Amino acid sequence: MSLSLDHVVIAVRDLERTIADYQALGFTVVPGGEHTHGASHNALIVFADGAYIELIAFRRPNPEFRWWRVLSEAGDGLVDFALLPGDIAADVAAAKARGLEIEGPTDGGRLRPDGQRLEWRTARAATSDLPFLCGDVTPRHLRVPEGDIRRHANGAIGVAGIEIAVADAGVSARRYGALLGTAVDPGAPVALGDGQSVRLLGPDRAGAALAARGEGPLSLTLRVAPGSATGDLDPARTHGVRIGRVEPDRR
Template identity: 50%
Template structure:
């Protein structure tokens, strides 16, 4: 059963400031609306490959919410990502048959600013290294707008690579194979960097799992130090995203002050 990237979540404190900042970076930002529980509201950045970024902020205290950040301890940045299944229930059942437990299907929804009510189903994992599932009940075009809103002045067209940091590369690979089915995960050692990586295909996107090398010195530098610090402060999850632009386009990193701590780069298409 095929799964594709649905969206990547960036939690922020102030949604209005975030909309202004991403707009200044050349992204077309759409106001999303308020979620059904009244705890959060969002804005979206839709991409031509069908995926999108969700910029989400809390409207009230919500200590039981999976993305709640008590006293802004961790701060803005990536908090999660979602895969799009043909059926949430069928995907959960298939994963369970392969030994991986997911909660759900769980009803979800949002009221758009124009009054349109959206409904979807969720499946949530038991470990932070895995994505949640988000499958539409109402037509997906209502949740993820099509057309000109997917065009961006900076040239971003889609997600080429999503990098995740995990504590145990082998354990995470077992879970991802159970979720995605028979995928060809390529291990790619990085001698001298103090990290291990594995690359998995996900439709037009690739997933890169990144973990500290076993037996590596605790006093790490460079990439290894960044990975260890991220795991210590934010835990397992989305670490960086590479967006593709048109062939011959200019590759560049976006200012992290304007992306609210999310590491984003633009790379030229092939």
């Protein structure tokens, strides 16, 4: 199956400060609201390609949730990313049939500041080298706003790719193959829908990240409109995330 990137998750301790920092970097940031369980709230940076960055902070300790554990132990930074399924139940069943250990679908939701209630279903693999699936129950445009909020002063127009720290690139490639239903070369980019890709970096290239945060997303590359500034964003404002910028078709 061809799954496109839905969103990338950055967990932070102070959501308001993070919003201000990302606004200073030239992003349009919109409040997301409070999650159904009440333990977390978020803000969104939505791009023209439909993918978005979720900035999430916890209102209280949530030790059973990996995102909170990584945040509390290693500090602000990338913690996860999600793919957009077609039929999430069918996609999960197909991945299980290919041997992947994955749980779900599980119901989730969020209450927007304007009172609109959103609902979705997620499914998560047993290992954090893989993304989770996030499929909408309510219309996606309610969860992922459209219009001018997708325009950014810094020229960002979408996500080009994500680097993933993995303990064993060969093992992770097989897991990605089971999730996506296609052969995956551990030394090559893993193609997603809409021209995005994932690169698997083993201990030789991501040893420090593995030691500090475990398996999971390591860095993010954004596409920017031609003529916009490229290169890495100011790490003092990205809250532990290495975010690069390239013009379209240059990853």
